[in-house]
Amino acid sequence: MDEPYTAVCQRAVTALERPRRVVVGVAGSIAAYKAPFVVRLLRQAGHEVKVVATESALRFIGAPALAAVSGRTVSTGVFDDPAAVEHVAVAEWAELVVVAPASADLLARVRAGRADDMLTATILTCQAPIVLAPAMHTQMWVNPATRENVAVLRERGLTVIEPDSGRLTGKDSGVGRMPDPELIVSQALAALTQPAAGGAAAQDASGEGDKRLEGRHLVISAGGTREPIDPVRYLGNRSSGRQGCALAAAAVEQGARVTLVQAHVACDLLNALPAQVTVVAAGTASDMLRAVRESARNADAVIMAAAVADYRPVTVAASKLKKQVPAGSDHLSEPVMSIELTTNPDILAGLVSDPPRPGQIVVGFAAETGDENGDVLFHGRAKARRKRAHLLAVNAVGEELGFGDVPNAVVVLDAHGTEVARGQGSKMEVARLLISLTADLVNAA
Ligand code: C5P
Numbered sequence: 001m002d003e004p005y006t007a008v009c010q011r012a013v014t015a016l017e018r019p020r021r022v023v024v025g026v027a028g029s030i031a032a033y034k035a036p037f038v039v040r041l042l043r044q045a046g047h048e049v050k051v052v053a054t055e056s057a058l059r060f061i062g063a064p065a066l067a068a069v070s071g072r073t074v075s076t077g078v079f080d081d082p083a084a085v086e087h088v089a090v091a092e093w094a095e096l097v098v099v100a101p102a103s104a105d106l107l108a109r110v111r112a113g114r115a116d117d118m119l120t121a122t123i124l125t126c127q128a129p130i131v132l133a134p135a136m137h138t139q140m141w142v143n144p145a146t147r148e149n150v151a152v153l154r155e156r157g158l159t160v161i162e163p164d165s166g167r168l169t170g171k172d173s174g175v176g177r178m179p180d181p182e183l184i185v186s187q188a189l190a191a192l193t194q195p196a197a198g199g200a201a202a203q204d205a206s207g208e209g210d211k212r213l214e215g216r217h218l219v220i221s222a223g224g225t226r227e228p229i230d231p232v233r234y235l236g237n238r239s240s241g242r243q244g245c246a247l248a249a250a251a252v253e254q255g256a257r258v259t260l261v262q263a264h265v266a267c268d269l270l271n272a273l274p275a276q277v278t279v280v281a282a283g284t285a286s287d288m289l290r291a292v293r294e295s296a297r298n299a300d301a302v303i304m305a306a307a308v309a310d311y312r313p314v315t316v317a318a319s320k321l322k323k324q325v326p327a328g329s330d331h332l333s334e335p336v337m338s339i340e341l342t343t344n345p346d347i348l349a350g351l352v353s354d355p356p357r358p359g360q361i362v363v364g365f366a367a368e369t370g371d372e373n374g375d376v377l378f379h380g381r382a383k384a385r386r387k388r389a390h391l392l393a394v395n396a397v398g399e400e401l402g403f404g405d406v407p408n409a410v411v412v413l414d415a416h417g418t419e420v421a422r423g424q425g426s427k428m429e430v431a432r433l434l435i436s437l438t439a440d441l442v443n444a445a
Contacts, residue, residue, distance in 0.1 A: 019046040020192065023090060023126075025099035025119045026066065027106035028056025030169050031135035031178035035061060036069045038100045038181045043070070045185070050090060052076070052119045054106065075118045087118055091125035098188040099123075101135035101178045102160075104146050110158070111149040131159040131188040138174030142281070151278040159191045162267050165226075165283055171318070173231045175281050179267060187271055211255030212439040218251045219299040220244055221292055221306035221347075223263035225285045229339060230317035239307035241265030243365075243408060245273060246431035247303055252276045254435055259295040261288055263306055285309050285344035292347055293356050300442045301361035303434070304348045304389075311341035352388045361441045363434065364389040367397040381417035388415045390441055393434055412437060 022042050026035040035051070042049050051066040051074045063074040075086055099106065099119070106119070110132070115121035123130055132153065140146055141163060150160050161184060164177040178184075222244020226234040241262060248258045252274045261280045262270065270279055280295060282288040285308045296302045326335060348364040355362070366383045368376040380394030393410040409424035412434070423433040 019048060020095045020189075021048045021050070021093055022188075023094040023097045023122060024049055024051050024070070025097060025102070025106075025123070026051060026053040026057040026061065027099060027101055027103040027119065028054055028060065029101040029103045029135040029178070030060055031101035032057045032060035034178060034181055035100055036065055038098065038184055039066065039069045041181055041185045045189075050075070050093065052090065052122055054117055054119050056103075056105075078115075078118050078121050080118070087115070087121035088125055090118075091122045091127075094122070094126055094128045096128050096131070096188060096192055097123060097126055098131045098133065098184065100133040100181070100184050102132040104134070104136045104140040104143075107132065107134060107146060107149045107153065107160075111152050129159065129191040131161065131184075131191050133161045133178055133184045133187075134163050134176070135178035136163075136176050137168055137170075138172075138176045141176040147280065154278070155275055157275065159187065159271055161187050162262075162265075162270050162279065162281060165264070167231055173228070175283055183267060187267060190268075190271070211253075212443065213251060213300075213435070214255035216256045216300040216442060217259070217298055218248075218256045218438070219259045219261065219292060219295045219302045220247050220251065221261045221263075221282075221288060221302075221304050221308075222248070223265040224307040225263045225283065225288055225309045225344075227284055227309045227312035227344075228316045229313050230319065230321045232320050235309055235312065235341075236264070237307045237309065241269055241306075243427045243431065244303075244305035245269045246427040247305055247434060248273055248277045250428065250431035250435040251438075253432075254439055259299070261291045261295060261306070263288060263308075285312060285347070289345050289347050289350070292351070296351065296356040296360065299357060299360055300445075301363065301438050302351055303363040303438065304351070305365050307367065308347055309344055312344055314340040314342050346387070348389055349387050359445050361391075361438060361445060362389045363391040363393070363438055366392050366394045368394060369397060377411060380411065380413060384413040384415060384417040390415060391420070391434070391437055393430075410434070 024039050026032050039049050049070045050072050051070045053074050053076055066074045078087055109120050110123055113124060115124045153160055161179055163175055164179045165175045166177050167173050168176060223241035224237040224239030226236040228234050248260045251258050258277045260277050261282050263282055280291050282291040288308060351362045364387055366380045368379045370376050376396045384392040392413045395408055395410045408427050408430045410430055411419055412421040414420050421437060423430055
């Protein structure tokens with residue numbers, strides 16, 4: 001787990017030295033029109049593909065198109081050729097199943113163990129890795145029923161790729177879009193070489209010592225929120241979510257169950273997480289406030305590693321804002337354009353002043369740069385006293401520091417701004433230090 005996650009995924013992809021037999025499942029979502037691209041990419045890479053589509057998928061995309069790109073007939077119903085017991089034959093043939101798109105209904109049926117059509121019957125029978133690429137409207141994706149279905153499927157070892165955010169089928173935008181076919185294919189092929197859920201990735205990395213967070217639940221936020229300006233633009237930041245994902249993995253090493261509330265963390269990082277991590281998507285500061293407080297109701301500790309936007313636009317335009325070019329402009333002048341902002345709630349400070357569960361431990365991060373008033377630590381101490389979290393990990397950020405796939409260095413302060421520890425190294429090493437300090441406090445509480 002010490003290696004950068006991207007390196008692990010890269011190795012997984014390049015380790016595929018021979019063509020594979022892949023079932024591409026297609027469920028009933030408008031994104032079904034993108035399924036042929038998934039099939040084509042797999043075939044271009046030399047893999048054999050068999051398409052299994054649901055009845056509703058065939059209302060969005062024709063069987064002839066899927067048959068033409070895959071080079072095989074498309075299967076749909078279990079009674080199309082009962083004598084062939086096709087769902088068993090296809091499930092045994094498959095070395096990998098990738099469902100793109102996976103509708104909310106398909107996720108629910110797979111979670112329930114239904115086998116009422118060829119696709120669900122194949123999935124229920126199949127022993128190969130199963131990768132699901134969801135596509136649905138935001139409200140369906142964030143519905144507790146779907147959240148629970150996804151968490152259970154991940155616990156069982158299926159890979160559920162995080163959907164993208166952006167323009168949906170109707171007029172609105174949000175999380176729920178099917179990711180790009182290239183990304184689906186690389187995630188699916190990576191699943192062939194990743195250890196099964198509950199396997200090596202979920203084990204204690206050291207294999208030694210007691211697990212200090214056994215039976216504990218930690219909520220960890222990761223990534224950076226994006227505050228929409230209009231359907232295409234947002235205010236965002238450079239947080240990658242690597243530190244939050246490393247914290248989740250380090251907490252699992254110590255036996256904890258983790259809820260990771262993530263904002264715009266790359267799929268390869270999320271898919272490399274151990275199975276004990278339940279991922280909840282929260283794109284904006286307001287979404288994150290709701291998701292963190294809800295998940296924290298039964299948590300022993302909350303670690304806010306996400307970069308939460310301090311401000312958001314007062315209004316979000318329903319359609320794309322047009323560039324204002326004054327009449328008679330020579331296109332060389334630079335008219336000023338301003339966006340009115342309002343302050344987002346401070347989630348960390350709220351967890352301290354009004355904890356969702358009494359006595360829970362709260363840990364924050366302070367990404368700082370020095371300025372003419374003081375250095376990084378000066379600003380960190382002031383923040384520790386202001387936010388009053390049990391622990392605040394202060395780190396310097398800048399062009400080459402803190403963000404992305406780079407080492408990290410932190411000074412950990414208590415609520416009075418007093419230094420309790422310092423450490424540097426990979427994000428995983430920093431994560432282990434913080435999880436160890438958090439475990440001290442959880443076990444003393
Ligand atoms: O004030 P600043 O953004 O530097 O504080 C950083 C810490 O506060 C981080 O732990 C971050 O997750 C948290 N935070 C928050 N809600 C905000 C802004 C920051 O929880 N609106």
